[in-house]
Amino acid sequence: MSAALLSVRDLSVEFTTYGQSNAVLHGVSLDIPAHSQVALVGESGSGKSVTMKAIMGLLRQPPATITSGRIFYDGRDLLTMPHRERLALRGTAMSMIFQDPMSSLNPVFTVGDQMGTILKYADRRLGRDRSRRERMARVHEVLAQVRMREPERVSGSYPIMLSGGMRQRVLIAMALLSEPKLLIADEPGTALDVTTQAQILRLLKDLVTERGLALLMITHNLGVVRETCGYVYVMNRGNIVEHGPTAGLFADPREDYTRALIAAVPRLTGGTHFGQQEARP
Amino acid sequence: MTRPMLEIVELSKSFPVRNAFGRTVGEVKAVDRVSLKIERGRVYGLAGESGSGKSTIARMIMGLTPPTAGDIVIDGESVVRNGGGRGAKAQMVFQNPGSSLNPRRTVGQSLAVPLAAHGHPRRDRQRRIGELLEMVQLPADFAQRFPHELSGGQKQRVAIARALAVAPKLLVLDEPTSALDVSVQAKVIDLLVDLGHRLDLTFLFISHDLSLMRNFAQEVGVLYRGRIVEAGGTAGVFENPQHDYTRLLLASVPVISAEEEAMRPVIPLIDGEIPTAEKLLALRQGAAATETTTEVHGS
Numbered sequence: 064m065s066a067a068l069l070s071v072r073d074l075s076v077e078f079t080t081y082g083q084s085n086a087v088l089h090g091v092s093l094d095i096p097a098h099s100q101v102a103l104v105g106e107s108g109s110g111k112s113v114t115m116k117a118i119m120g121l122l123r124q125p126p127a128t129i130t131s132g133r134i135f136y137d138g139r140d141l142l143t144m145p146h147r148e149r150l151a152l153r154g155t156a157m158s159m160i161f162q163d164p165m166s167s168l169n170p171v172f173t174v175g176d177q178m179g180t181i182l183k184y185a186d187r188r189l190g191r192d193r194s195r196r197e198r199m200a201r202v203h204e205v206l207a208q209v210r211m212r213e214p215e216r217v218s219g220s221y222p223i224m225l226s227g228g229m230r231q232r233v234l235i236a237m238a239l240l241s242e243p244k245l246l247i248a249d250e251p252g253t254a255l256d257v258t259t260q261a262q263i264l265r266l267l268k269d270l271v272t273e274r275g276l277a278l279l280m281i282t283h284n285l286g287v288v289r290e291t292c293g294y295v296y297v298m299n300r301g302n303i304v305e306h307g308p309t310a311g312l313f314a315d316p317r318e319d320y321t322r323a324l325i326a327a328v329p330r331l332t333g334g335t336h337f338g339q340q341e342a343r344p
Numbered sequence: 345m346t347r348p349m350l351e352i353v354e355l356s357k358s359f360p361v362r363n364a365f366g367r368t369v370g371e372v373k374a375v376d377r378v379s380l381k382i383e384r385g386r387v388y389g390l391a392g393e394s395g396s397g398k399s400t401i402a403r404m405i406m407g408l409t410p411p412t413a414g415d416i417v418i419d420g421e422s423v424v425r426n427g428g429g430r431g432a433k434a435q436m437v438f439q440n441p442g443s444s445l446n447p448r449r450t451v452g453q454s455l456a457v458p459l460a461a462h463g464h465p466r467r468d469r470q471r472r473i474g475e476l477l478e479m480v481q482l483p484a485d486f487a488q489r490f491p492h493e494l495s496g497g498q499k500q501r502v503a504i505a506r507a508l509a510v511a512p513k514l515l516v517l518d519e520p521t522s523a524l525d526v527s528v529q530a531k532v533i534d535l536l537v538d539l540g541h542r543l544d545l546t547f548l549f550i551s552h553d554l555s556l557m558r559n560f561a562q563e564v565g566v567l568y569r570g571r572i573v574e575a576g577g578t579a580g581v582f583e584n585p586q587h588d589y590t591r592l593l594l595a596s597v598p599v600i601s602a603e604e605e606a607m608r609p610v611i612p613l614i615d616g617e618i619p620t621a622e623k624l625l626a627l628r629q630g631a632a633a634t635e636t637t638t639e640v641h642g643s
Binding site for chain 2: 107256259261262264265266269283289314323326328333334336
């Protein structure tokens with residue numbers, strides 16, 4: 064085993080507020096093999112975001128405490144490695160696509176400025192030396208990869224000048240800047256219209272398959288899971304309830320929670336019954 | 345014969361476009377000659393993306409925005425010509441229960457506002473508030489709670505109770521569940537369906553969620569840039585969409601089963617991408633001859 068690019072083992076996290084401790088993750092384990100697309104799906108409060116933050120090292124401690132568990136990236140434990148090494152991985156080997164394109168971009172700097180800055184600090188952490196001009200060339204290259212028609216123009220634009228879909232593309236481009244092996248996407252496209260969301264999901268899927276990236280998709284939308292990921296972990300109340308290949312798990316869920324969750328999703332083909340509450344999760 | 349609960353005739357709304365000096369330099373047609381009819385006890389789904397004009401239509405029905413032209417007839421009475429008076433007949437449930445409830449009012453106080461506004465006798469208000477909470481399946485002691493003490497689903501139930509306070513016949517639901525988890529959404533829709541039967545309500549359901557619309561509405565109208573481009577029985581429109589925009593919308597819905605995937609229309613890709621609505625429609629009119637359409641999206 065341990066062939067996985069990212070491996071979370073028995074992760075437990077608790078939050079302490081006003082002297083009271085609440086366990087929010089109870090021994091979560093999951094594996095993301097290299098070059099594979101894996102989804103972590105759950106409703107609000109299920110612990111999917113806490114899991115994601117623990118992986119990225121974004122949990123504020125305190126109030127959070129990781130009470131047990133390990134997170135291996137490429138065989139090395141992220142939780143015990145020196146801080147400097149972990150910083151060197153973050154945003155470079157593994158990077159993140161954030162959910163809300165408006166609040167994740169700084170309104171007073173151009174897209175090119177913001178991307179250039181990210182690249183500058185990534186270079187510094189990796190001990191790489193590049194001129195500003197070389198960095199901007201890379202920025203334009205990545206903007207073209209996310210299928211922006213005029214990368215130079217986008218690079219000189221302020222976020223407010225771009226549509227929601229284009230902003231989401233900029234966030235994807237930012238995550239790709241340092242050629243990561245693992246992308247972690249937090250509900251990408253959920254703030255967008257359904258046609259724009261379809262474009263973004265398609266783009267993301269094409270990018271990860273073309274470049275052989277591993278993807279961890281964090282979402283509450285079962286449809287998004289099926290569109291992008293071949294394997295899924297279902298979370299509820301801090302536990303992994305069930306996991307398996309997406310198509311099989313959605314067609315034939317084993318656990319009561321998963322079954323009720325899937326039954327609550329309205330179907331495009333119709334036949335979802337509403338009224339007289341039956342077993343809802 | 346029965347008259348429709350809501351009839352909208354050639355309804356239009358334009359907003360002026362002003363330059364930096366405040367001079368009107370043009371206009372935007374947010375709603376362009378929209379007509380629709382909802383029979384009593386039915387659920388009509390109005391589908392559209394941002395900017396389609398769906399919320400503007402809702403606002404005009406509720407009298408929050410005056411229409412530029414056209415007529416709105418609720419239960420046989422024109423509310424455009426007669427001014428107000430729709431309050432008791434039509435009520436609205438807004439998208440975000442977090443911001444549509446006053447955080448300084450208890451649930452009971454929020455429910456008392458429409459009762460007072462419509463002259464419900466003061467002595468009877470507490471009884472009516474208890475009755476409303478029971479209707480939306482919340483415990484009676486929720487009347488003393490504040491919105492921040494409630495979950496998203498509970499808040500939306502309060503918003504529904506508030507809309508029902510004056511016993512309306514028509515409920516306008518503007519994306520009532522888009523802020524909720526899928527299981528909570530299912531429970532809120534369960535509740536709306538039950539209430540619809542019990543209270544003989546008619547719904548105008550505005551949403552961008554086509555899967556939900558398929559299962560909740562009996563009829564749909566697809567709105568694109570202020571116009572209804574396709575309308576009809578839900579099953580017919582979904583199974584055999586005629587307009588390209590409807591086809592694009594349906595092809596874009598993320599689905600969870602192979603059967604749903606099979607029913608999604610196939611849309612040509614332009615330069616390897618799912619086209620935007622503008623591009624797709626332009627392509628169909630032969631305007632985008634330079635683009636290369638190769639693969640397909642949707643199957």
